[in-house]
């Protein structure tokens with residue numbers, strides 16, 4: 001039997017995507033910055049740069065350093081704030097057919113609640129919660145490194161929204177499955193992972209850290225094996241869909257993550273190398289499915305043989 005037109009659609013809870021390729025938060029601006037480089041209508045979804053209640057100016061420079069097979073960033077979650085996003089950024093990307101997922105960040109549970117409540121009546125398709133931020137009420141410990149805090153933040157956002165809710169996990173933990181299970185228990189519809197890994201670079205002439213913030217988040221191909229391992233571990237344990245992120249640069253990488261159990265993936269640092277990467281992956285995935293007589297994405301997901 002010849003497969004003519006493979007079906008690339010996937011469902012993340014009640015979020016229906018035309019294909020499993022999304023762009024990762026912080027690496028694709030608010031979408032419009034990339035409109036000259038690829039057809040945004042073709043993307044499964046755009047996850048916008050993290051939005052906080054109030055505008056943030058981020059960290060002082062230097063805040064990006066290239067590393068072997070990746071990069072370190074300490075942008076500091078710079079963004080125009082919730083109201084400016086809704087007023088200025090969202091209307092400009094709404095004209096595209098792809099789904100818009102808003103990544104939110106807060107320093108207290110109250111801030112996460114305000115964001116979820118305000119976004120509830122907007123035209124966005126889903127909320128992705130960045131929990132890699134410090135909880136200022138708990139001495140600056142990142143929400144995402146404590147299972148109890150992950151449960152609390154998930155539950156409090158869940159109570160304020162009926163939109164599909166994705167919790168984005170930090171890899172800077174010892175047991176990623178415990179974090180994923182806490183998010184599932186708190187009411188998440190899906191889990192995305194991984195955010196960046198904490199890293200550092202030192203200038204041997206000045207003996208100073210290369211980043212003004214001293215430490216930053218490592219991303220890119222260097223982290224792919226770690227991300228793939230964590231996605232596999234989490235997908236084995238939770239019942240909700242998993243979205244794979246971390247060093248995904250090629251169609252082969254996409255297929256590896258699907259085989260490991262991801263239902264969809266996000267492209268991050270690769271957008272800085274080739275801004276059309278996500279669109280190329282959709283074409284590549286369709287070609288792979290046709291060549292291998294695969295009709296639906298679900299035939300690939302969890303296909304890993306051990």
Ligand SMILES: Cc1cc2nc3c(=O)[nH]c(=O)nc-3n(C[C@H](O)[C@H](O)[C@H](O)COP(=O)(O)O)c2cc1C
Nearest residue numbers: 024025026050073130194195219220246247268269
């Ligand atoms: C410059 C930069 C900014 C980022 N900003 C955010 C952000 O605002 N919110 C978030 O959840 N993740 C953010 N991330 C993390 C990415 O979305 C992604 O999880 C991470 O980079 C791993 O994927 P990659 O290796 O494909 O880049 C950022 C990453 C980079 C490189």
